[in-house]
Amino acid sequence: MLILxxxxxxxxxxxxxxGGFNAVQRHRLWMLRxxxxxxxxxxxxxxxxxxxxxxxxxxxxxxxxxxxxxxxxERVCTPENKIQLEEWDAQIKELQRRYWKExxxxxxxxxxxxxxxxxxxxxxxxxxTDWYHHSALRYHCAGRGECCGRxxxxxxxxxxxxxxxxxxxxxxxxxxxxxxxxDRGFDLTAEEKKxxxxxxxxxxxxxxxxxxxxxxxxxxxxxxxGPKDERVWGSQ
Ligand SMILES: [Zn+2]
Ligand SMILES: [Zn+2]
Ligand SMILES: [Zn+2]
Numbered sequence: 001m002l003i004l005x006x007x008x009x010x011x012x013x014x015x016x017x018x019g020g021f022n023a024v025q026r027h028r029l030w031m032l033r034x035x036x037x038x039x040x041x042x043x044x045x046x047x048x049x050x051x052x053x054x055x056x057x058x059x060x061x062x063x064x065x066x067x068x069x070x071x072x073x074e075r076v077c078t079p080e081n082k083i084q085l086e087e088w089d090a091q092i093k094e095l096q097r098r099y100w101k102e103x104x105x106x107x108x109x110x111x112x113x114x115x116x117x118x119x120x121x122x123x124x125x126x127x128x129t130d131w132y133h134h135s136a137l138r139y140h141c142a143g144r145g146e147c148c149g150r151x152x153x154x155x156x157x158x159x160x161x162x163x164x165x166x167x168x169x170x171x172x173x174x175x176x177x178x179x180x181x182x183d184r185g186f187d188l189t190a191e192e193k194k195x196x197x198x199x200x201x202x203x204x205x206x207x208x209x210x211x212x213x214x215x216x217x218x219x220x221x222x223x224x225x226g227p228k229d230e231r232v233w234g235s236q
Pocket of ligand 1: 154
């Protein structure tokens with residue numbers, strides 16, 4: 001088994017040397033699909049994409065509350081404003097606790113990634129700091145009417161300003177993005193946010209869905225099948 005594993009790695013190295021990043025990622029995906037168990041890896045990919053969506057929601061809400069806090073602090077401090085500020089402060093602390101738990105959940109899920117081409121492919125893609133600027137992910141963000149469809153640069157900024165604490169939360173907008181909220185002119189109710197979040201989870205569980213496979217493949221491998229599968233930044 002060890003010899004086979006070393007052989008796989010040697011072949012991957014050769015493919016990368018000759019064909020580059022996209023070629024080796026495509027080769028790893030092919031290995032996984034046709035030579036190794038694909039079902040286990042499918043549950044890993046869908047789980048990690050779901051956890052990452054949760055990881056983005058929490059700090060985006062925290063950022064929005066901090067922005068609102070700064071705005072309110074600039075005004076005259078009335079008793080009502082003071083109560084509001086205390087409320088937001090408590091919510092921010094609660095969000096930080098939640099993020100801490102979600103971060104641990106990400107590491108737990110990542111540790112379950114099947115060793116082999118899947119793990120190497122995932123880590124190779126995530127080692128590129130700008131992985132989430134893949135044109136297909138930007139296109140998906142813009143298509144939902146979120147920040148990549150405007151010139152605000154929020155999605156890029158999340159990567160530039162990421163700290164050790166928030167580096168796992170880089171990515172595109174969620175229902176909690178403050179910029180998107182201001183652009184659409186209203187906040188969603190808690191019920192509407194829950195609906196949207198559940199719809200995302202349901203979508204990810206759809207078997208043999210071309211759109212889901214595309215989104216998952218870009219998140220995990222950095223490639224998609226078809227004419228748009230090159231790793232091109234900012235071309236959409
Ligand atoms: Zn924005
Ligand atoms: Zn946004
Ligand atoms: Zn975006």
